[in-house]
Amino acid sequence: MSKLKLKKPEIKSQFKTRKSKxxxxxxxxxxxxxxxxxxxxxxxxxxxxxxxNVDLSPNKMYSIGDETKNVVKNLNTDVKIYVLAAEESADGTISELLNRYKDLSDHISVEYVDPVLSPGFASNYGETSIASNSLIVESEKRHKVVSYNDIYVVDYSSYYSTGTTEENFDGEGQLTSAIAYVTSETLPMVYSITGHGESSLGTVASDVALKQNVEVKDLNLLSEGAVPEDADAVLIYAPTSDYSSDEADMLISYLEAGGAAFIMTNYTTEDMTNFNRILDNYGVSLSQGVVVEGDQSAYYMDPLTILPTVNSHDITSDIKSGQTPILILNAQAVNKNETVRSTVTIKDLLTTSDSSYEKTPVDGKLTTYEKEDGDRTGSFPVAVAISEDLGDGNTTQIVLCTSAWLLQDTLLSQFNISNTDLFANSLGWMCEQESTVNIPVKSTSIEYIMVPAAQVNLWSSVCIIILPAALLIAGLIIWLWRRKK
Incomplete structure (x- = not known):
């Protein structure tokens, strides 16, 4: 049988047809x-x-706030973050958060270290036992270990009332604090004065100081004989008995040399002559009464639990612009002396409303909240910032708050308030930190949508009955229309 052959023109013509084109x-x-x-x-x-990767989580688990951006974008030294986990098995939330940090600065790099393949890696940083997915943040200055157990924190505050706990994610707060720690030129030291019945910082306030990379140590002035030279500030937390004359002189000498102090007080009937001498040296004194708030919109539950007005200052700039209030209890008014050195500046941080008034307790207790004849009225400062320009760039800085409840755990754990912001910003102001780190934890709890029963029935009817019926009818109409054609 002869083979069929296509001529060259015929082959070319095959590619010129409409089908081939x-x-x-x-x-x-x-x-x-x-x-x-x-x-x-x-x-x-x-x-x-x-x-x-758009953050659609209800609590913005992967989003980074302005505080972090301020710290990371101003980096001028390299920071290495080691994740103690194999990359393929690392915690997804932590990995995504680290990616966000890398995007902010070329100075940040991340490396995953599998503890199975490198079992001795953590020991190079003084850690013999550390949880998987923990972080080691390192710069040429120093390093800091962030435990996985500090990233995911269990909150037991409601356990005794509800029998439940809540897990919170503190990844951003811990990581930003660690970056600030390893890149800071110096680390602040604050001494907490003891020996006069002072309170100690609670868990929440201590965590705030820790995130600020501020070390807090107890100091007994009678034992030490002076405020140590490495003190960036002293903390005076509601003494219940007076200082000795020598102790007051030590603190005055420290402050007059450019020191700083964060002072909280409680109303007391004790004679506090020497303690008051410290305040008087900077143009202020404490009123002998307790402030009662007369404006219902300016207090919570009772007129001694005050929601004060936040005034403009470097310490309060981010608090004043926010929506979260400050809450204090049993506050005293700060009186300003008629005469004070021209180098001393006193600025109100927190004030009560014009409807407030002052009452003097009897035997330490108020017999009534009602305003009576003779009660001093008006807007009272309950927290002030004091500074004195000593020349040559040297400045004394004091924050005085007349409510020790400001930093009480029982208050901070129950309410969403800005008290810790005031404390953190005060530490930053006194210790002259370029940036403060007070990033709140984020709840990992699932937030369920509460839908009323009426809406459940409505949408059930729409989805189960109305929509299917509408589709069935539409299909029937189209079928009939096509059949008639």
Whole structure:
């Protein structure tokens, strides 16, 4: 049988037909689409994770706040973050958060270290036993270990009332604090004065100081004989008995040399002559009464639990612009002396409303909250910031708050308030820190949508009955219409 052969002109003509041209266009279009898809994927892969992974979590678990951005974007030294886990098995939330940090600064790099393959790695940093997914943050200055158990924190505050606990995510707070710690030129030291019945910082306030990378040590002035030279500030937390004359002189000498102090007081009937001498040296004194708030919108539950007005100052700038209030109890008014050195400046931080008045307790207790004849009235300062310019760039800085409840755990754990912000910002102001770190934890609890029963019934009817019926009717109409054609 003879073979059929196509002549060359016939072969060429096959590719000139409409069918062949259409096929060629399809192939070309497919190649172009694939090329575009590859290029788009390559471009998207290089985009920062904040653009490719949108944070839709209800508590913004992966989002980074302004405090972190301020710390990270101002880095001028390299920071290495080691994750003690294999990359493929690392905690996804932590990994995503680290990607956000890397996107903010080229000075940050992340390396995953598998503890199974490198069992002795953590021991190089003085850690013999550390949980998987813990972090080691390191710079040329120093390093800091962030335990996985400090990133995920269990809150027991409601356990005794509800029998439940809440897990919180503190990844951003711990990580930003660690970065600030390893890159700071100096680390602040605050001495807490003891020996006069002072309170100690509670768990919440201590955590705030720790995140600020501020070390707090107890100091007995009679034992030491003076405030140590490495003190950036002293903490005086509601003494219940008076200082000796020598102790008052030590503190005055320290402050007059450019020291700083965060002072909280409680109403007391004790004679506090020497303690008051410290305050008087800077133009203020404590009123002998307790402030009662007369404006119902300016207190919570009772008129001694005050929601004070926040006034403008470097300490309060972010608090004043926010929506979270400050809450204090049993406050005293701060009186300003008629005469004070011209170098001393006193600015109100917190004040009560014009409707407030002052009452003097009898035997340490108020017999009534009602305003009576003779009660002093008006807006009272209950927290002030005092500074004195000593020349040559040297400044004395004092924060005085007349309510020791400001930092009580029982208050801080029950209410969403800005008390810790005031404390953190005060530490930053006194210790002259460039940036403060007071980032709240984020709850990992699932927030359920509460839908009323009426709405449940309505949407059930829509989804189960109305929509299927509408689709069935539409399909029937189309079928009948096509049948008639």
């Amino acid at each position: 259409s096929g060629s266009y399809s192939v070309l279009l497919t190649v172009i689409v694939i090329a575009i898809a590859v290029i788009v994927n390559l471009v998207v892969a290089e985009l920062p994770s904040k653009y490719t």
